[in-house]
Amino acid sequence: ISLLYFFSNNISGWLGVEFELKNLSVLKQILIWVKNNPIPQIRKTSFRSSYESCLWLINNKSDNLKDYNIVIKPKTFNFLEQSEMKNVWEYNIGKKDTEHPTEKPLSLIERAIKIFSNKNDIVLDPFSGSGTTALACEKLERKWVGIEINEKYCEMAKKRIENYTKQVKLF
Numbered sequence: 001i002s003l004l005y006f007f008s009n010n011i012s013g014w015l016g017v018e019f020e021l022k023n024l025s026v027l028k029q030i031l032i033w034v035k036n037n038p039i040p041q042i043r044k045t046s047f048r049s050s051y052e053s054c055l056w057l058i059n060n061k062s063d064n065l066k067d068y069n070i071v072i073k074p075k076t077f078n079f080l081e082q083s084e085m086k087n088v089w090e091y092n093i094g095k096k097d098t099e100h101p102t103e104k105p106l107s108l109i110e111r112a113i114k115i116f117s118n119k120n121d122i123v124l125d126p127f128s129g130s131g132t133t134a135l136a137c138e139k140l141e142r143k144w145v146g147i148e149i150n151e152k153y154c155e156m157a158k159k160r161i162e163n164y165t166k167q168v169k170l171f
Contacts (some may be wrong), residue, residue, distance in 0.1 A: 001058070001059045001074075001075060002028075002056060002057070002058055002074045002075070002076065002077070002116045003025060003055075003056070003057040003058070003059060004031075004054055004055070004056055004057075004112055004116065005054065005055045005057065006033070006052055006053070006054045006104070007053060007054075007055065009049075009051070009052065009053050015055060016030070016055050016057065019055075019057055024057075024059065025057035025058055025059040026057065026058050026059075026072050027055060027056070027057055028056045028057065028058045028072065028074070029056045029087055030053055030054070030055060030056070030087070031053070031054040031055075031056055031087050031088075031089065032051050032052070032053060032054070032087065032088045032089070033051060033052045033053075033054060033089050033090075033091060033108060034050065034051050034088055034089065034090045034091075035049070035050050035051060035052070035091070035092070035093045036090055036091065036092045036093075037092050037093060037094060038050035038093070039093070054112075058072050058073075058074050074116070076116055076117055076118055076121070077115065077116065078114060078115050078116075078118070079115075080111075080114060080115060084111065089108060089111065091105045091107065091108045092105070093105070097130070097160065098130035098131075098156050098160060099130075099156070100129050100130035100153060100156060102129065103129065103130050103132060104132050106132055106135060106136060109132050109133050109136045110136045110139065110140060113133070113136050113137060113140050113142060114140065117140075117142055118142075119140070119141045119142065120141065120142065120143060121142050121143065122142070122143045122144065122145060123137050123142050123143070123144045123145070124144075124145045124147075125144065125145070125146045125147065126147045127147070127148065128146035128147055128148040128153070128154075128157055129148060129153050129157070130153060130156050130157055130160060131146060131156065131157025131158070131160045131161055133146065134146045134157060134160075134161055135160055135161060135164055138161060138164055138165060139164070
C-alpha cells in the first residue's frame with residue numbers, strides 16, 4: 001500500500017524516520033509540490049513558502065522492512081508520461097473551489113490518484129478537508145473513504161461531491 005502525506009516542511013523528514021523506526025512503512029521518496037505563485041511574505045521576516053513536501057511511504061507486509069538490500073515495490077504504481085514522472089510537481093495555488101484554507105489543487109490530487117491507484121480501488125483520505133480527494137476519486141472512478149473531524153468542512157465536501165455527482169454525464 002502506498003501512503004502519501006502532505007505535511008509542514010519542518011516535520012516531514014522527522015515523520016518519515018518515525019514511520020521507519022516503528023517498522024510501519026518505508027520512506028520510498030519525498031515528492032515536492034512547487035507552488036509557482038507562492039503567497040507574499042507580508043511581514044518580510046522569512047522566505048515565502050513556495051513548496052510543500054509529500055512523503056511517499058510504502059507499507060508492504062510481505063517484505064522485511066528492516067532489510068534495505070531488497071527493493072521495496074509499491075502494490076500499484078502506474079507510470080504516466082516521462083514528463084509527469086518527476087518527483088517535483090509544479091502547480092499554481094490560489095484558484096480554490098472552497099473556503100478551506102489548505103485546499104490542494106484538484107489536478108495535483110488527480111495526478112497522485114492516477115499513479116497510485118487503479119479504477120475501482122479504494123482511496124482513504126484521513127484528513128478530507130474540503131473533499132478534493134473524494135472529488136478526484138469520483139472523476140477517476142475510484143471508491144473513496146473520507147474522514148474529517150470539522151463539521152463545516154464535512155458539509156463543504158458533501159456539497160462539492162453532490163454538485164459533481166448530480167451533473168448529467170453525456171458519455
